[in-house]
Amino acid sequence: xxxxxxxxxxxxxxxxxxxxxxxxxxxxxxxxxxxxxxxxxxxxxxxxxxxxxxxxxxxxxxxxxxxxxxxxxxxxxxxxxxxxxxxxxxxxxxxxxxxxxxxxxxxxxxxxxxxxxxxxxxxxxxxxxxxxxxxxxxxxxxxxxxxxxxxxxxxxxxxxxxxxxxxxxxxxxxxxxxxxxxxxxxxxxxxxxxxxxxxxxxxxxxxxxxxxx
Amino acid sequence: xxxxxxxxxxxxxxxxxxxxxxxxxxxxxxxxxxxxxxxxxxxxxxxxxxxxxxxxxxxxxxxxxxxxxxxxxxxxxxxxxxxxxxxxxxxxxxxxxxxxxxxxxxxxxxxxxxxxxxxxxxxxxxxxxxxxxxxxxxxxxxxxxxxxxxxxxxxxxxxxxxxxxxxxxxxxxxxxxxxxxxxxxxxxxxxxxxxxxxxxxxxxxxxxxxxxxxxxxxxxxxxxxxxxxxxxxxxxxxxxxxxxxxxxxxxxxxxxxxxxxxxxxxxxxxxxxxxxxxxxxxxxxxxxxxxxxxxxxxxxxxxxxxxxxxxxxxxxxxxxxxxxxxxxxxxxxxxxxxxxxxxxxxxxxxxxxxxxxxxxxxxxxxxxxxxxxxxxxxxxxxxxxxxxxxxxxxxxxxxxxxxxxxxxxxxxxxxxxxxxxxxxxxxxxxxxxxxxxxxxxxxxxxxxxxxxxxxxxxxxxxxxxxxxxxxxxxxxxxxxxxxxxxxxxxxxxxxxxxxxxxxxxxxxxxxxxxxxxxxxxxxxxx
Numbered sequence: 001x002x003x004x005x006x007x008x009x010x011x012x013x014x015x016x017x018x019x020x021x022x023x024x025x026x027x028x029x030x031x032x033x034x035x036x037x038x039x040x041x042x043x044x045x046x047x048x049x050x051x052x053x054x055x056x057x058x059x060x061x062x063x064x065x066x067x068x069x070x071x072x073x074x075x076x077x078x079x080x081x082x083x084x085x086x087x088x089x090x091x092x093x094x095x096x097x098x099x100x101x102x103x104x105x106x107x108x109x110x111x112x113x114x115x116x117x118x119x120x121x122x123x124x125x126x127x128x129x130x131x132x133x134x135x136x137x138x139x140x141x142x143x144x145x146x147x148x149x150x151x152x153x154x155x156x157x158x159x160x161x162x163x164x165x166x167x168x169x170x171x172x173x174x175x176x177x178x179x180x181x182x183x184x185x186x187x188x189x190x191x192x193x194x195x196x197x198x199x200x201x202x203x204x205x206x207x208x209x210x211x212x213x
Numbered sequence: 214x215x216x217x218x219x220x221x222x223x224x225x226x227x228x229x230x231x232x233x234x235x236x237x238x239x240x241x242x243x244x245x246x247x248x249x250x251x252x253x254x255x256x257x258x259x260x261x262x263x264x265x266x267x268x269x270x271x272x273x274x275x276x277x278x279x280x281x282x283x284x285x286x287x288x289x290x291x292x293x294x295x296x297x298x299x300x301x302x303x304x305x306x307x308x309x310x311x312x313x314x315x316x317x318x319x320x321x322x323x324x325x326x327x328x329x330x331x332x333x334x335x336x337x338x339x340x341x342x343x344x345x346x347x348x349x350x351x352x353x354x355x356x357x358x359x360x361x362x363x364x365x366x367x368x369x370x371x372x373x374x375x376x377x378x379x380x381x382x383x384x385x386x387x388x389x390x391x392x393x394x395x396x397x398x399x400x401x402x403x404x405x406x407x408x409x410x411x412x413x414x415x416x417x418x419x420x421x422x423x424x425x426x427x428x429x430x431x432x433x434x435x436x437x438x439x440x441x442x443x444x445x446x447x448x449x450x451x452x453x454x455x456x457x458x459x460x461x462x463x464x465x466x467x468x469x470x471x472x473x474x475x476x477x478x479x480x481x482x483x484x485x486x487x488x489x490x491x492x493x494x495x496x497x498x499x500x501x502x503x504x505x506x507x508x509x510x511x512x513x514x515x516x517x518x519x520x521x522x523x524x525x526x527x528x529x530x531x532x533x534x535x536x537x538x539x540x541x542x543x544x545x546x547x548x549x550x551x552x553x554x555x556x557x558x559x560x561x562x563x564x565x566x567x568x569x570x571x572x573x574x575x576x577x578x579x580x581x582x583x584x585x586x587x588x589x590x591x592x593x594x595x596x597x598x599x600x601x602x603x604x605x606x607x608x609x610x611x612x613x614x615x616x617x618x619x620x621x622x623x624x625x626x627x628x629x630x631x632x633x634x635x636x637x638x639x640x641x642x643x644x645x646x647x648x649x650x651x652x653x654x655x656x657x658x659x660x661x662x663x664x665x666x667x668x669x670x671x672x673x674x675x676x677x678x679x680x681x682x683x684x685x686x687x688x689x690x691x692x693x694x695x696x697x698x699x700x701x702x703x704x705x706x707x708x709x710x711x712x713x714x715x716x717x718x719x720x721x722x723x724x725x726x727x728x729x730x731x732x733x734x735x736x737x738x739x
Contacts, residue, residue: 049294054382089403090380090619094303096292124384124401132294176256199540199573205500207333207556207571209323212316 002139003046009036010133013118029121031129035114042072042110047136048099054128055118056087060099062106063113072112077104080119087122228283236485237279244272271452275481278454282479285685286609288548302550302618306380307625311550311617314374318577319554321365326503329361333556333571334502342498349494353517353526359510364580368662371579371615372397372655375625378617395647396632397654402619404630406637410692411734414684416462417727419735424464425676425727438466445469454479462683464676464727471592477682478605482598490597493535496573500538504572508533512583521671525590529583532600536607542574545608551616576612581659584666585611588674610687614662622687627661628654630691635698638737642702651711656718657694664690673726689730696733697721 015028037043042065060078078099084092101108114135120128199205232238245263248254254262267273288300302308326333337345348355376397379385383401394401405413417423422437432438441463448460449472457476465473475481512529516522522529536542546553553575561567586603593599613623620626635653636643646653660668664687665677680689698705701717708714 049292051294086403089401090304091403094299094305096295096299098292098294126382126384128382179256179259199496199538199569200500201558201567201569204558205334205336205569206559207569208559208562209326209333210319210554210556210571211562212319 003136004139006037006040006043006135006137008114008133008135009038010034011036013129027123027126029119029123031118033116033118033130033133035116035133035135037111037113037135042112043137044101045108045111045135046101046138048114048134049097049136050130050133051096052083052092052094053131054084054093054125055120055130056084056122056128057082057119058130059117059119060104061115061117062108062111063115064106064108065110065112074115075106077106077108079105087120088124224284224287228280228287231283232279235279236483237275241267241272241276244270274452278452278476278479281454286545286548298550301548304380304619307378307617307619308550310374310378312552314371314617315551315554318365322503322554322577325362325365331503331506334500337499337501341501345498349498349531351527352530353512355509357506357509359506359513362506362510364507364511364514365577367580368615368659371624371662372658375617375628378625394632395636395643396629397652398625398629398632400625400629402626402629404621404626404633405688407634407734410688414680414689414692414730414734416683417680417730417734419731422463423727423731424466424679425673425725426731428464442466442469445473449473449476452476458683458685460683461679465679467672470675470679474592474602474682475598478602478609480598480601480605486601487597490535490600493538493600494531496538497534502537502572504537504578505534507578508537508583511578511580515581515667516583516587519584519587519667522584522587522590522667525587528590528596528599529586531596532586532603533578533583535600536604537572537574537576537578539574539604540570542576542604542608543570545612546575549612549616550618551612576607579615581663581667584663588666588671588678591671591675609685610681611664613687614664624662627687627691628658630688631657631661631694634692634695638695639699639702642698642705645706646714649709649711649714651708651714653698655711656715657698660694660697660721661690665693668721669724669726670722673724677726692733693726693730696729697724699733699737700724700729 011034013031013033016030016032017026017028045062048060058078058081059076060081061074062077063072063074065072081099083095083097116130116133118128118130244267248263248266251266254266264273267276291300298308302311325331345352376399378398378400380400383399385399411418415421422441424438424441427437428434445460445466446469448456449469454477457473461473461477480486508530512526512533516529517526543553553570554572554577555568556571557564558567558569585607586599589599589603589606593602610622613620614627616623617625632654643653664681665674669677677689677693681687697718704717705714708717
């Protein structure tokens with residue numbers, strides 16, 4: 001299924017915290033990222049890709065245009081998706097993740113806006129976010145090719161002239177020859193990535209110092 | 214699930230590509246062509262008939278073994294957007310630390326080169342080549358002056374780098390929190406705890422027979438040993454790598470060990486392998502490398518001084534010098550985040566056509582490297598077989614012991630596993646040692662970095678390495694280190710300094726490995 005990148009505008013993260021952000025001691029455990037699509041009409045969302053950076057749980061809410069003249073509604077399409085099995089340890093902390101429309105709780109048609117709610121309950125991490133966020137929509141189906149009539153409706157072939165005795169059946173011979181040809185083609189297409197084993201260049205291994213780059 | 218199917222087809226495609234260049238592929242092709250002569254192979258059902266032929270003649274088993282062997286080192290399937298360095302090591306701070314450590318090693322080697330005015334590599338004059346060829350089987354009698362050479366680094370230097378490893382996003386501040394690391398390693402990798410280890414090492418449990426415990430003289434052999442040997446012979450007859458790996462988790466009988474290890478590592482003695490080894494030998498004779506001096510020095514300092522291994526000194530040179538020239542080892546950098554050192558032909562700096570790796574295998578030996586080879590000398594007597602087994606063990610396991618990575622079998626995870634096991638299950642001992650300034654990892658690091666080679670008695674070491682092969686993981690080294698501390702806990706509680714603690718643990722050659730592991734994992738009241 002083809003997919004097409006949708007240009008989006010990712011707004012800055014907003015921390016949700018009780019009390020004044022500047023004076024309180026602890027670090028926020030919930031962040032919200034809004035994603036808008038300023039120049040795109042409501043579209044069918046296919047896939048969301050991003051690189052995690054120490055986020056433990058992800059919730060996604062989507063604003064969908066249900067009917068032409070009603071205001072768009074917010075719906076939760078992914079709830080508490082676990083990115084880090086143990087929020088205190090590093091497992092899954094910097095992984096690349098893809099989320100597909102079939103994993104979502106609702107139908108992802110006519111998406112207008114996205115909201116990602118990131119949660120990291122562990123106080124051990126200094127910050128957390130998601131990076132390299134990319135949204136994809138369903139690509140156009142490949143255009144159907146129109147075949148010329150003689151190709152799509154071949155004329156039934158006439159019965160061949162009766163064979164002389166002792167000759168093999170031509171259709172069997174041709175199928176065998178085809179198979180042999182396919183084998184030779186496969187062998188010719190083989191290429192290998194093994195090394196030859198020489199470590200010098202043209203018989204010379206006189207080196208400078210080791211390079212640092 | 215669509216995702217899993219596409220992952221699987223990607224893995225299959227990659228393994229097929231890898232195996233296409235191998236000897237096995239050429240042999241299978243030859244066999245397939247030869248089989249066309251047979252009457253049961255028909256052209257219409259060519260594919261099925263040849264598959265059936267392979268099954269009957271045992272070639273399918275060989276292919277299965279090869280695929281199994283590739284899968285054991287294959288990195289897990291990952292996201293298409295992930296760049297290649299992310300596949301090898303997902304954490305950026307680890308890649309950076311590894312990069313700066315490698316730079317340090319390169320600087321050290323370069324300065325040795327310029328100070329001593331010895332080139333990194335030179336072609337030997339013909340007379341010297343002849344002399345070396347004559348002396349090939351007794352290179353140990355050579356006494357070159359190596360006093361000016363020093364090892365590039367020792368395990369304790371590497372430990373200092375690991376201690377300073379920090380995740381920039383982690384709370385490393387002063388106030389002690391519930392997750393402060395009281396040990397030396399300060400990165401929060403995920404390690405197994407004892408319930409998870411019990412499940413992982415279930416075949417080492419109290420109810421399962423073990424070689425190393427149930428083959429001692431007091432136990433009648435009919436109870437376990439005879440049956441185990443019989444099963445081992447059957448596994449060897451079947452030539453199945455996966456079955457051998459499962460079997461060896463309970464230990465390997467001494468008589469079958471060499472063949473079992475070769476089967477698990479998928480090494481069969483082919484004429485091509487002997488030729489390959491001879492080619493490497495020719496490379497050693499033709500070229501003299503600076504790292505050869507480091508190898509000599511290492512062997513003289515470590516293996517030659519060891520009571521068990523000094524007899525194998527000549528073998529060690531024959532293996533290690535060839536190892537430095539083997540470019541096939543470069544293949545392991547596909548799943549190892551480290552990078553092989555690079556250099557250019559003299560006068561052609563910066564031109565990519567003249568870029569080469571130095572040493573040709575990309576691995577710079579350090580102090581104690583030869584101890585990875587020494588125990589294998591007890592099992593294999595032909596140099597080419599010994600060489601192949603060592604090379605395979607290195608690219609599967611030993612490279613993880615001197616490289617910075619977050620892999621569960623990497624040395625960082627092993628250190629963290631050791632420290633967390635000790636801290637959780639022997640808190641008093643851990644606290645006491647920390648208070649007297651004897652952090653336990655400072656003592657156990659050298660054991661783990663050498664996979665206990667040179668510290669345990671040889672038969673015990675081989676029983677331990679059986680389990681490394683059986684579980685395809687090095688975590689058992691950390692468990693054994695913790696078990697040794699648990700065993701000597703009473704004595705350690707009475708020491709008052711790091712030197713005294715080291716003295717208590719200086720000699721572990723009398724210890725029996727399997728009872729210690731069993732007691733620590735399955736019989737300790739927690």
